[in-house]
Amino acid sequence: MNASEVFGERLGPLRVAASEPGGLLDVLGVAAIVLDETGRIALWSPQAHELFGWDAQEALGHSAAKLLVAEEHRPQVLDLFARVMSGGGTWAGVFPVRHKDGRTRMVEFRNMRLQDEHGGLYALGIATDEPTLRAVERDLALSVRLVSQSPIGLAVLDTDLRYVLVNPALARINGVTSADHMGRTVHDALPFLDTAHIESVMRRVLETGVPLLDETAIGRTFGDPAEHAWNVSYYRLEDPAGRVLGVATSVVDVSEQYHAANEAAEARRRLDLIARASVRVGTTLDLNRTAHELADLVVTDLADIAAVDLLDSVLEGHGAAKAPSTGPVSIRALAVASAYPSEALRAAADPPGNIAKYNAERLVTRCVTTARPVLISHVGPGDLANIARDDEAAALLDRAGLHSYLAVPLIARGEVLGALDLKRARNPQPFTHDDAVLALELATRAAVSIDNARWYQQQRHAALSLQRHLLPRQPPQPTGLDVAYRYQPAAAIGEAGGDWFDAIPVAGDKTALVVGDVMGHGINAAATMGQLRTATRTLAGLDLDPADVLRHLDRITGELDETTATCVYAVYDPHRTHCRIALAGHLPPIWDRPGRAPRFLQLPTGAPLGVGGVPFQATTVDCAPGDRLILYTDGLVETRDQPIDDRLRALLDALTHHRLPLEATCDRLLAALPPPQGRDDIALLIAQVTPSRRPA
Numbered sequence: 001m002n003a004s005e006v007f008g009e010r011l012g013p014l015r016v017a018a019s020e021p022g023g024l025l026d027v028l029g030v031a032a033i034v035l036d037e038t039g040r041i042a043l044w045s046p047q048a049h050e051l052f053g054w055d056a057q058e059a060l061g062h063s064a065a066k067l068l069v070a071e072e073h074r075p076q077v078l079d080l081f082a083r084v085m086s087g088g089g090t091w092a093g094v095f096p097v098r099h100k101d102g103r104t105r106m107v108e109f110r111n112m113r114l115q116d117e118h119g120g121l122y123a124l125g126i127a128t129d130e131p132t133l134r135a136v137e138r139d140l141a142l143s144v145r146l147v148s149q150s151p152i153g154l155a156v157l158d159t160d161l162r163y164v165l166v167n168p169a170l171a172r173i174n175g176v177t178s179a180d181h182m183g184r185t186v187h188d189a190l191p192f193l194d195t196a197h198i199e200s201v202m203r204r205v206l207e208t209g210v211p212l213l214d215e216t217a218i219g220r221t222f223g224d225p226a227e228h229a230w231n232v233s234y235y236r237l238e239d240p241a242g243r244v245l246g247v248a249t250s251v252v253d254v255s256e257q258y259h260a261a262n263e264a265a266e267a268r269r270r271l272d273l274i275a276r277a278s279v280r281v282g283t284t285l286d287l288n289r290t291a292h293e294l295a296d297l298v299v300t301d302l303a304d305i306a307a308v309d310l311l312d313s314v315l316e317g318h319g320a321a322k323a324p325s326t327g328p329v330s331i332r333a334l335a336v337a338s339a340y341p342s343e344a345l346r347a348a349a350d351p352p353g354n355i356a357k358y359n360a361e362r363l364v365t366r367c368v369t370t371a372r373p374v375l376i377s378h379v380g381p382g383d384l385a386n387i388a389r390d391d392e393a394a395a396l397l398d399r400a401g402l403h404s405y406l407a408v409p410l411i412a413r414g415e416v417l418g419a420l421d422l423k424r425a426r427n428p429q430p431f432t433h434d435d436a437v438l439a440l441e442l443a444t445r446a447a448v449s450i451d452n453a454r455w456y457q458q459q460r461h462a463a464l465s466l467q468r469h470l471l472p473r474q475p476p477q478p479t480g481l482d483v484a485y486r487y488q489p490a491a492a493i494g495e496a497g498g499d500w501f502d503a504i505p506v507a508g509d510k511t512a513l514v515v516g517d518v519m520g521h522g523i524n525a526a527a528t529m530g531q532l533r534t535a536t537r538t539l540a541g542l543d544l545d546p547a548d549v550l551r552h553l554d555r556i557t558g559e560l561d562e563t564t565a566t567c568v569y570a571v572y573d574p575h576r577t578h579c580r581i582a583l584a585g586h587l588p589p590i591w592d593r594p595g596r597a598p599r600f601l602q603l604p605t606g607a608p609l610g611v612g613g614v615p616f617q618a619t620t621v622d623c624a625p626g627d628r629l630i631l632y633t634d635g636l637v638e639t640r641d642q643p644i645d646d647r648l649r650a651l652l653d654a655l656t657h658h659r660l661p662l663e664a665t666c667d668r669l670l671a672a673l674p675p676p677q678g679r680d681d682i683a684l685l686i687a688q689v690t691p692s693r694r695p696a
Helices: 003-011 024-028 046-052 064-068 071-085 130-149 168-174 195-208 255-280 287-298 343-348 363-370 381-387 391-400 433-470 523-540 546-559 644-656 662-672
Strands: 031-035 041-044 091-098 104-115 121-129 153-158 163-166 212-219 228-238 244-253 305-311 329-338 355-358 374-376 404-412 415-424 481-488 497-506 510-521 565-573 578-584 590-592 618-622 628-632 682-689
Touching: 024 130, 031 046, 046 104, 046 121, 064 071, 064 091, 071 091, 071 104, 071 121, 104 130, 121 130, 153 168, 168 244, 195 212, 195 228, 195 244, 228 255, 255 287, 255 433, 287 305, 287 329, 287 415, 287 433, 329 363, 329 415, 363 374, 363 381, 363 404, 363 415, 374 433, 381 391, 404 433, 415 433, 481 497, 481 662, 497 523, 497 682, 510 523, 510 628, 510 682, 523 546, 523 565, 546 565, 546 578, 565 628, 590 644, 628 662, 644 662, 662 682
Parallel strands: none
Antiparallel strands: 031 041, 031 121, 091 104, 104 121, 153 163, 153 244, 212 228, 228 244, 305 329, 305 415, 329 355, 374 404, 404 415, 481 682, 497 510, 510 565, 565 578, 578 618, 590 628, 628 682
């Protein structure tokens, strides 16, 4: 029986395993050769053909030593062959082998003796290309070292997504030993992670072969409550033949970089919020608007709901304690803003404008009395009673999900004005110390604007009160004239000032009509206006010509500190039915006659009062019953964005159509020429000549 028959009988009954073969032997190209007792080739594998060049027909039956070994190496080969065949054990090593093309190749051999059932002996040689084997060994050694010693967490999972390899780095990252990973799925080994997402990603990589690189995962590991960030990549593993072996994953703990990046982003967000505060808060000197600007700024970015509360004593102008004191305190809510519609949150807040008295236990009271922030990172049931205004409001806040609270004082020029009250319900993050620092910075900046608005508002109220006291309280009823007037203070805080009007009885049934405008605004302008109005009434009692009255007023104004004013002064004589008019730098009056188009009187303009050295001239205008003289200040027609000529034409147009009664005409003029944003006072006086009525 020959060798092929022997091995055919032995191999014939074998059953092929169900699993697919590995590909490493294909990479090595392992060749098998069987020699008989004489050293002749009995079996020759296809791999031997690829390795040595001879095919089976050329090799079978030939002496292996003569075919494959150079002559100088044959004695050594024959000696090794004899030792193996005599039972001296196996032999392994690298030996130079002659290729069919004449080249010599270094081949790694494994030789062993075989014996059949009849006692026949054979030599089995297993060979592979030595450079290829060394390359595979180096790659394997490198892979083993990289996997075991790499600081990067590495794992391999089979096609069923069960762990078959986990390096020490990944075991440390997961907080689970390598042994506890083996044979288990991600869900079984690491239940504390988002395993559904992880396994879904792995299946997609297995199916498509497309790697997923640098995915950021956030979570906590077993036994470590700190939040971690990992950079995770997934790759499909294939053997050289393309057979899918499983999926590999690499994990790098990037928590430090992640937290640093978050801190940098948070710092940028805070700087951006502060920058926006400098632009959006304090755009006007209106107290309520400034409070709303602050509340609107902080919602979403810092809180779900914000309220700006001021001490009532501050709003009343009494000031506030500069040093910490104890409650209770009276607080007025100025503004409330919410990041999203929430009736519960809004209903629980103090309505803007309401005044509430809070005891010392209330958190906002503690904030304004200590002049320090009050931070409750995690609101408990006992805290709600000190946050809400009453039990019903506390229940509303509880249902809305309020979980964190922060109040910071509004301090300007060393004075506590009130507090910025912040709450979080939908935002899951609690307020932190950094949030308190940011809120205090915003509140401090806004408090200066609020304080400015408060002082301007107080000044405006004082100026308006003074003006109302100085201006006529009852419409005069002069002889031969019907008079109507309007005074409209500037809407803008701090712009109220020195506009005035008057109708003064003069000897001989005459009436002096006056409209003037002191340059400047505020309480000083109002006080100056009072002085000039008093002087005008005194001069009018002397029955002087309008030009002389203006000359005296010019001298009086020049004696006041840096004061100028414009004025129109007219005297109507009902017996002579004419009017003497003089201007001191003032806009020309309108003469409106029945059946004719209204027009501006062409009069010498003169110079403003207080300039000095410029003469004034009076002009006589003949009057008839029904004629109207319309006097006004520049607040009615001057704007910053429209030419004065356009506004003057609009003033005439408003008078051109239907002639209305005097009171209605005043209202119509104010409605037709609304001053933009109410930047200036308006004084308007209309006098209409009545039919002659001889006095008794």
